[in-house]
Every structure is written in C-alpha cells, then in structure tokens.
Amino acid sequence: MDMKLEVVVLPVSDVDRAKQFYTERLGFRLDADFPVQDGYRVVQVTPPGSGCSVILGDGVSQARPGTLHGLHLIVTDIEQARKELAGNGVEVSEPFQDVTGIFHHPGDADRVPGLHPERASYGSFASFEDPDGNQWFLQEVTERAPGR
Incomplete structure (x- = not known):
C-alpha cells in the first residue's frame, strides 16, 4: 500500500501574515482559504513543484506557533x-x-x-x-x- 505525505500542519499566530509570507515571499501556491467559522480557518499552500502541501490557519493545530x-x-x-x-x-x-x-x-x-x-x-x-x-x-x- 502506498502512503504519501501530502499535508503538513504548521502552527502560526497570525494567519494573514503567514499566508502573505508563504505566498508572496516564498512563492507557494495558494490552494485554499476557507474561513469556516470564528476561530476556525483553513489555509492551504503548496511549495512550487511539491506534492506535499502546508495547512495553516486558526483552530487547525494544538501546537504553539x-x-x-x-x-x-x-x-x-x-x-x-x-x-x-x-x-x-x-x-x-x-x-x-x-x-x-x-x-x-x-x-x-x-x-x-x-x-x-x-x-x-x-x-x-x-x-x-x-x-x-x-x-x-x-x-x-x-x-x-x-x-x-
């Protein structure tokens, strides 16, 4: 059975600042930005050429930023x-x-x-x-x- 790493969850304190850093400074592709509800927002970005994406947002990780x-x-x-x-x-x-x-x-x-x-x-x-x-x-x- 294949097992592919496709998502890494990244703990951040300011979603908009992180989104800007990853898309504008690193050149990651913005795949999704779902503001689901207050305190829960999912942003997915992908490095150029990568099969693995990064999810950052509000309420997506218990880890400290x-x-x-x-x-x-x-x-x-x-x-x-x-x-x-x-x-x-x-x-x-x-x-x-x-x-x-x-x-x-x-x-x-x-x-x-x-x-x-x-x-x-x-x-x-x-x-x-x-x-x-x-x-x-x-x-x-x-x-x-x-x-x-």
Whole structure:
C-alpha cells in the first residue's frame, strides 16, 4: 500500500501574515482559504513543484506557533534558491554543511560554513524562519540516492 505525505500542519499566530509570507515571499501556491467559522480557518499552500502541501490557519493545530522545526525544501541549486528568497525579503542563512557530513544537527549546532566541498547531493543546507519562528531548511539535492 502506498502512503504519501501530502499535508503538513504548521502552527502560526497570525494567519494573514503567514499566508502573505508563504505566498508572496516564498512563492507557494495558494490552494485554499476557507474561513469556516470564528476561530476556525483553513489555509492551504503548496511549495512550487511539491506534492506535499502546508495547512495553516486558526483552530487547525494544538501546537504553539513557532514550534515546528526541521521542515525541508529540496532544491537543485541552493545558491540560486537563497538568492531568490533573499530577493523576496526572506532572511536566509549562509550555506552550511554539518560536521558529520550526513545530515544536520538541530538549530545551529555543528554547522560548518560553506557548501559541501564536492557539492555532493544532500550535503549543503541553508535555513530560514517564518514570522512565527517555524524553522525551515533548504537542502541541495542534485542526484537522488538509489531507490528515491
């Protein structure tokens, strides 16, 4: 049986501010905005090229705004992605790799400044936060690992 991740629920404090950030600054597609009733509003946005959408809104999550860390946007050129996001007013970290060379530690721990020396697929990252402090990572993937 296939199981596909298609929606991630993102806790935000101000739905309109978050909607603007994700659609105007990140370029996510606005799929839906349902103001169902007072205290319950569902907004769905989708990153360009992604099969997984993000739902944010009022009354859609019990998590505190700003507590979701570790979401990844996969890009084929991390430098170009950083340039585009920065051009849209997003504060993006400089590229980094992890000291282990495998993935990355949470937060800023064990970051090595700069792109992966061989620009190895899966090896270079950058990070940014939305207005609530939810943390996202850009990860450069140019060649998929076998079976992916």
